[in-house]
Amino acid sequence: MANTTPSLAPVRAQEASEAGALAATLLTRHDKILIVLMVGVPLTLDLLLIWGPTLASVVLSFTNWDGIGSVTGENFVGFKNYQFMLTGYTLFWPAFTHNLIWLAWLTFIATPLGMFLAVLLDREMRGTRIYQSVFFLPVVLSLVVVGFIWELQYTPTEGFINNAFGLVKSGKLIDWLGNPRINLFAVLVAASWRHIGYIMILYLAGLKSVDPSLREAARVDGATEVQTFFNVVLPVMAPINVIIVVVTAIEALRAFDIAFIINQGKNGLELLSILITNNSISEASLVGFGSAIAVILLVISLGPIILFLSRTMRTTA
Amino acid sequence: MVAVWLFPLFWAVYSSLRPISDTIQRGYVSWPGTLNFDNYTTVWTQAEIPYYYLNTLVIVVPGVILTLLLASMVAFCCTQFSWKFNLIVLMLFTAGNLLPPQVIIVPLYWIYLHTPIAMLGSIDISKFSFALFSDNNLLYDQYIGIILIHVVFQTGFATFVLSNYMKTITKEITESALVDGANVLRIWWSVVLPLCRPALAAMATLLFTFMYNDFFWALILLKSSDKRPITTALNNLQGQFFVDNNLVAAGALLACIPPIIVYILLQKHFVAGLTLGSTKG
Numbered sequence: 001m002a003n004t005t006p007s008l009a010p011v012r013a014q015e016a017s018e019a020g021a022l023a024a025t026l027l028t029r030h031d032k033i034l035i036v037l038m039v040g041v042p043l044t045l046d047l048l049l050i051w052g053p054t055l056a057s058v059v060l061s062f063t064n065w066d067g068i069g070s071v072t073g074e075n076f077v078g079f080k081n082y083q084f085m086l087t088g089y090t091l092f093w094p095a096f097t098h099n100l101i102w103l104a105w106l107t108f109i110a111t112p113l114g115m116f117l118a119v120l121l122d123r124e125m126r127g128t129r130i131y132q133s134v135f136f137l138p139v140v141l142s143l144v145v146v147g148f149i150w151e152l153q154y155t156p157t158e159g160f161i162n163n164a165f166g167l168v169k170s171g172k173l174i175d176w177l178g179n180p181r182i183n184l185f186a187v188l189v190a191a192s193w194r195h196i197g198y199i200m201i202l203y204l205a206g207l208k209s210v211d212p213s214l215r216e217a218a219r220v221d222g223a224t225e226v227q228t229f230f231n232v233v234l235p236v237m238a239p240i241n242v243i244i245v246v247v248t249a250i251e252a253l254r255a256f257d258i259a260f261i262i263n264q265g266k267n268g269l270e271l272l273s274i275l276i277t278n279n280s281i282s283e284a285s286l287v288g289f290g291s292a293i294a295v296i297l298l299v300i301s302l303g304p305i306i307l308f309l310s311r312t313m314r315t316t317a
Numbered sequence: 318m319v320a321v322w323l324f325p326l327f328w329a330v331y332s333s334l335r336p337i338s339d340t341i342q343r344g345y346v347s348w349p350g351t352l353n354f355d356n357y358t359t360v361w362t363q364a365e366i367p368y369y370y371l372n373t374l375v376i377v378v379p380g381v382i383l384t385l386l387l388a389s390m391v392a393f394c395c396t397q398f399s400w401k402f403n404l405i406v407l408m409l410f411t412a413g414n415l416l417p418p419q420v421i422i423v424p425l426y427w428i429y430l431h432t433p434i435a436m437l438g439s440i441d442i443s444k445f446s447f448a449l450f451s452d453n454n455l456l457y458d459q460y461i462g463i464i465l466i467h468v469v470f471q472t473g474f475a476t477f478v479l480s481n482y483m484k485t486i487t488k489e490i491t492e493s494a495l496v497d498g499a500n501v502l503r504i505w506w507s508v509v510l511p512l513c514r515p516a517l518a519a520m521a522t523l524l525f526t527f528m529y530n531d532f533f534w535a536l537i538l539l540k541s542s543d544k545r546p547i548t549t550a551l552n553n554l555q556g557q558f559f560v561d562n563n564l565v566a567a568g569a570l571l572a573c574i575p576p577i578i579v580y581i582l583l584q585k586h587f588v589a590g591l592t593l594g595s596t597k598g
Contacts, residue, residue, distance in 0.1 A: 026495040027398070034501045035398060038390040042472055043406060045387075049469045050413040053424035060423065067427060133584065134319050137326070140580040140587070141573050142530030144548045148555075148569035149329045151562075158562045160328050163346040193325065198591075205592035246415075254417045257532045261552060273419040280423045281537060291423050298420045305415045309408055312477075 054298065060291035067280070067287040081292035092293070095270040098184055099300075102191075102271070103252035110192040111248045114199025119229065121200070122207040132204070136197040143194070147261035150190035151177065180268025187269060191258055195251060199244060206240030207233070242311045249304035253297060272297045333357065333566035340563060356567035364558050366547070366571055368445060373546040373575075375447055375460050376535075377528045380467040381521055387468065388475030388520075389513065393505045395476075396483040397491045407480060414473030418533050425466070429457040429538055458540040466538065467528050474527075475520050478593050482516040483509065519590035522583045526576050547572045 027035075061082070063075040085092050117135060121128050138146060153160045154176035161176065162168050176186040210233055218228040234241070256273040259265045265274030272293055280290025332340075334352040343350060360366055391410065395403040434451035441447075447460065456462040486509065494504045510517070535549040542553060551572050559565045580587055 026492065027501070031495075031501045035394050035400075038501070038505070039394045039406060042387040042391050042469075042476075043409070045465075045469045046410060046413055046472065049425065049428070049466060050416065050421060050473070051409065053421035053428070054416065056424035057420060131319055134322050136588070137577070137580070138322075140526055140530075140576045142532060142548050142576070144530075144532050144551055145569045145573045148551065148565055149325050152329055152332055152566055153325055155562065158345055160346060163344065168345075193322070201588055201591055205588075250415055250417070254419075256417075256419065260532075260536075261555075273417060276419045277422060277537060281426055287423055287427075294420045294423060297417055301415070301417055301420065305412050308415065309412060312411070313404060313408055 057291045057294045057298065060288055061295045063288040063291075065287045067285045075288070077288070081289045085289070085292050085296075089289075091270050091275055095272050095275050096296075098270055099252060099255070099272050101184060102188065102255050103249060105185075105188045106192070106195055106248045106252050107245075110188075110195045111199050111244060113192070114196040115203045115244070117196065117200045118203035118207055122204060132201070136201050138194040139197045139201070141194065143191075143257035144261055146190055146194055147258045150186075150193070151262070154186055177262050178267070183262070183268045187258055187262060191255070195248075199248070202244060202247065203237075203240065206237050210236050239311065242307065246304045246308040250301070253301050253304075329566045329570055332563045333570050335563055337561045337563050340561075345562075356563050357571065360564060360567045360571060364550075364554055364568065366568070368543070369545060369547040369550040370575070371442075371445060372460075372544060372550075373529060373548075376463050376467070376546055377525055380464045380471070380528045381524045383464070383468045384471045384475050384524055385517055385520060388472045388479050389510060389517070390505060391472070391476045392480035392483050393509050394501075396480050396486075397488055397504075397509065407476065410473040410476040412473075414470060414477070418470070422533075422537055426457075426537060429462055430455060432456045434459065434461065457538060458544065460544060462538055463534055463546075466534050467531065470534075471524055471527060475524065478520060478590070479513065479516055482513060482593060486512055515586075515589070516593060518583075519586045519593055522579060522586040523590035525579060526587070529576055 060071070062078060063071055064077045064080070065071050065075045121131055121135075141149075151159070156162055156173045156175045156178070157168055159176070162173055167173055174182075177183045214232055214236065215228055218232045223231065254273065255271055256265075259269040259271055259274060263269055265271055265278070276290050276294045276297065278290075279286045279293065331349075333356050334354070335349050336351060336353065336355055339350045340347075391406065395407050433454055434456055436451050436454060437449040439446050439448045439452065450461050451459045453459070456465065490508060490512075491504055494508050495501075499508070529546075530548060531546070532548045532552070535546050536552070539545055539549065542550070545553065551568055554568060555565070559568060
């Protein structure tokens with residue numbers, strides 16, 4: 001899901017309050033009621049369907065509720081779900097590790113590659129628009145389609161890779177998606193195909209906004225291009241870098257679709273997001289236990305979310 | 318590098334154009350004997366692809382419009398007027414959109430199974446039937462349920478981006494309109510929204526793609542196979558209908574044609590939507 005917010009622009013509360021204070025005196029009662037409604041309706045929906053369920057997940061994580069009837073005092077079991085999750089449940093640590101590997105792969109391989117492409121394409125070279133379009137193309141595809149397209153590369157006897165390298169003929173088939181030791185990485189290659197273009201476009205927008213005179217000055221001072229990038233451009237881009245870090249982290253935590261498409265998140269592709277749904281919705285209706293996993297995912301997500309909010313909502317007073 | 322990037326897509330197109338008999342005879346990596354659109358015709362007619370396109374459309378069009386309406390209202394009120402909680406409200410919307418959907422899915426699933434919704438008949442288009450509001454008195458397994466969660470979830474994102482954009486509009490415009498006696502609803506609709514046209518176009522393009530590409534909400538919150546949008550339908554066809562790789566390729570490519578068309582036609586809006594605010598303000 002590519003819908004992590006990549007925008008920046010600090011909220012200018014200061015400015016807003018100065019000009020807004022003027023407007024407020026002009027508002028009639030009728031206007032004030034309208035404003036309450038215009039904000040209130042969407043806000044109520046947001047609280048009911050996003051924040052309510054978030055809090056409910058936290059509460060349910062302390063229960064053994066199975067989703068039937070109502071939650072009563074007897075359902076509360078303290079930290080039992082967490083205890084079982086951390087010690088008895090054999091899928092938790094693999095899934096946790098896979099999410100970490102996902103995050104590390106995106107952070108140290110895919111995201112830097114996207115940034116590198118952006119730097120390359122930022123220079124006024126011929127055909128840069130076409131290159132941009134090509135690298136960005138996978139970003140508009142759904143992860144379901146990305147999964148299918150890569151299955152055509154990976155399937156053991158019919159896929160392109162094994163056939164092209166003669167592994168089918170020689171009988172040394174590599175089961176890219178079935179072998180639990182390599183399938184996570186095969187999937188990460190597919191996910192990166194999409195992620196790299198996304199980061200590239202975000203970073204490119206940032207690079208375009210860097211004042212050209214800064215680079216000019218650095219060049220006059222005799223800095224090499226690499227020096228200019230690391231000592232001049234990168235620091236100026238600090239706000240964009242935060243966005244990129246947040247987008248990358250959120251993408252890694254949200255990973256679900258592509259693993260689900262390939263083998264429903266089993267056998268080497270377990271992820272926290274998939275364990276949540278498998279436990280509480282599809283298989284067992286272990287609502288309380290699934291919620292405990294959801295809380296773990298929530299707590300990890302709060303890191304990048306708070307980082308994002310603190311950077312973007314900071315007042316420029 | 319560009320060739321590497323395009324290769325998976327090229328390979329999918331190539332596979333989709335080859336009849337399976339040709340592939341079996343000559344091997345998967347080989348020069349083609351025949352190329353035709355038979356796989357597409359098979360998928361199109363036998364897998365009911367047009368029906369799933371229509372399902373997607375029924376979800377995405379109202380979804381995008383409602384999201385833009387709600388988000389622009391919130392953004393308008395939070396940027397043009399100052400009141401105690403406008404920063405908090407913006408934060409709630411923004412942070413809500415950043416949560417992994419799986420964090421909220423368990424209680425949401427319960428809400429969907431327990432919210433009564435009126436049944437108001439259905440609209441029939443030839444052999445397709447679309448229920449108005451609900452056909453089982455619930456939010457679960459309904460178009461309206463999927464639209465609702467898309468709207469609420471994406472309103473967070475759209476509010477954030479639109480409010481960044483609206484901050485660049487001077488408040489004097491709103492003030493002078495107020496002095497002229499216009500009410501806020503009117504200012505929002507006929508003064509501020511027209512000024513936001515570029516941002517709205519960018520958001521519409523982006524939201525279309527997000528909602529079109531959604532897999533998770535439809536997977537969990539829909540049950541009937543005849544209501545599935547194209548992404549989840551594709552997943553279901555896997556194994557049942559897709560007996561060979563060439564059919565898989567044709568199905569996957571059919572599913573990605575609409576977003577690719579949108580991307581090609583509206584590339585500027587698309588990229589603008591993703592980067593809006595990062596260079597402004």
